[in-house]
Structures are given as C-alpha cells and as structure tokens.
Amino acid sequence: MRYTNSHLEDWIENLYRKIDITEPEQINFERIAEALDIRLSFKPVTSFALKHSGIYNICLDSRKSRTEQWYDFAHEFCHIYRHEGDKKTMPATWTDYLEWQSNYFTYHFCIPTFMLRNINLSYIQSHAIENIAWLFKVSPSFAKKRLSIYYRKLTQSLFNSAVNGKSMSPIFSTSKIF
Incomplete structure (x- = not known):
C-alpha cells in the first residue's frame, strides 16, 4: 500500500522543511513566527490574525494555556496563509467553511x-x-x-x-x- 499525501499535507511538509523543522521537538510557534516574519503578541482577548501593511500579525489569547495557544496559532496561521479576503463581506456559509477548514488544518499543522x-x-x-x-x-x-x-x-x-x-x-x- 502506498500512502498518498493530500495537497494540504504536501503544503505543510514543504513549509516546515523550508524553515528547517523536520522533527516534532522542533515545532514551536515562536520559532515558526520568527522564521516567517509573523508578528506575535499575547493579549487577554480572543485570538485573531490580520495582515496590515503587508505584515502578518497573530495575537494569541494570553489567558489560555500554551497548548491552547498552539492550537490557536495554527488556526490563525491557516487564515493568514491560506485564506484571502475580508470575512465581513463574505456569506456566512463561506466563513463557516473557512472556519471548518482552519480547524481541520490545525490537526495537520500541529501533528504533520x-x-x-x-x-x-x-x-x-x-x-x-x-x-x-x-x-x-x-x-x-x-x-x-x-x-x-x-x-x-x-x-x-x-x-x-x-x-x-x-x-x-x-x-x-x-x-x-x-
């Protein structure tokens, strides 16, 4: 039997290899953010991501555990790297789909x-x-x-x-x- 990667699995593998992360112990959201020039901040608010003046920003909820912040980072990372557009102008069904996609992405990103x-x-x-x-x-x-x-x-x-x-x-x- 031959396992065939999905496009998502290939995309994640290529990204990790590009930033020299090839082992589980190397996975760390600060390292990923630094390697990809993502500004990372922590505030007592719901985690979110945005792109402003060409700069990616992820703000993680400081009230959450490190593990929960890792999930949030992966989820928000998906939004900024794989989704384009202003969610405010999209139909609710489309934003629901993007949320589902980001949740699914999180499992693959956290455990490639x-x-x-x-x-x-x-x-x-x-x-x-x-x-x-x-x-x-x-x-x-x-x-x-x-x-x-x-x-x-x-x-x-x-x-x-x-x-x-x-x-x-x-x-x-x-x-x-x-």
Missing part, C-alpha cells in the same frame, strides 16, 4: 503527516495517543482526533489498493472482497 509517518505507533490505541500527545505537545483528545484522521486515510488507501488490485496487505485478497 510527514513526521507522524516516521513514528512507530503502538498497536494499543491509548499508548499511541499518549506518545503522540507527548511528542507533539498536544492534549490526548487532540492526539486521538488526529490519529483518527490519519488512520481513516490509511484505511481508505488500503481499501483503494484492494479495490484497484494493487499491492495489497496479505490480510486482504480481492477474491474475499468480491
């Missing part, structure tokens, strides 16, 4: 697939979740959701390989499927 694929994950789900949470400095619930996304894609790739008759896992056979 190219790093996740290099980790020997435990077959015991709770151990895999704990390991990923610790390595990527995220909560166990966040790690669980990201692993769910990852495993779903692996399962889909395996299914597609079986249906297309390509390199299948030994536990599958097209004669058993059809």
Whole structure:
C-alpha cells in the first residue's frame, strides 16, 4: 500500500522543511513566527490574525494555556496563509467553511503527516495517543482526533489498493472482497 499525501499535507511538509523543522521537538510557534516574519503578541482577548501593511500579525489569547495557544496559532496561521479576503463581506456559509477548514488544518499543522509517518505507533490505541500527545505537545483528545484522521486515510488507501488490485496487505485478497 502506498500512502498518498493530500495537497494540504504536501503544503505543510514543504513549509516546515523550508524553515528547517523536520522533527516534532522542533515545532514551536515562536520559532515558526520568527522564521516567517509573523508578528506575535499575547493579549487577554480572543485570538485573531490580520495582515496590515503587508505584515502578518497573530495575537494569541494570553489567558489560555500554551497548548491552547498552539492550537490557536495554527488556526490563525491557516487564515493568514491560506485564506484571502475580508470575512465581513463574505456569506456566512463561506466563513463557516473557512472556519471548518482552519480547524481541520490545525490537526495537520500541529501533528504533520510527514513526521507522524516516521513514528512507530503502538498497536494499543491509548499508548499511541499518549506518545503522540507527548511528542507533539498536544492534549490526548487532540492526539486521538488526529490519529483518527490519519488512520481513516490509511484505511481508505488500503481499501483503494484492494479495490484497484494493487499491492495489497496479505490480510486482504480481492477474491474475499468480491
């Protein structure tokens, strides 16, 4: 079975490699902000991002934990790097979609697939979740959701390989499927 990255996974990998981040312990929102010339500030307000005079700014809620600030950074980063336009002039359904997209992006940005694929994950789900949470400095619930996304894609790739008759896992056979 061959895992095929999505465009989002490729985009995130290319970005991280461009700023010389290739290992989980190197991921740090201050480092990312500095490498990409993003002004970072902390205030007791809801996190937000903006671009003013060509300069990207992300303001993180100072009342939140560092882990929550990391999620907010990733979410706001998606808005400034992948979304264009003034949300005030967009239909509500479009802004809802952009919010959904930023939330989904957050899982991939905080736990990049190219790093996740290099980790020997435990077959015991709770151990895999704990390991990923610790390595990527995220909560166990966040790690669980990201692993769910990852495993779903692996399962889909395996299914597609079986249906297309390509390199299948030994536990599958097209004669058993059809």
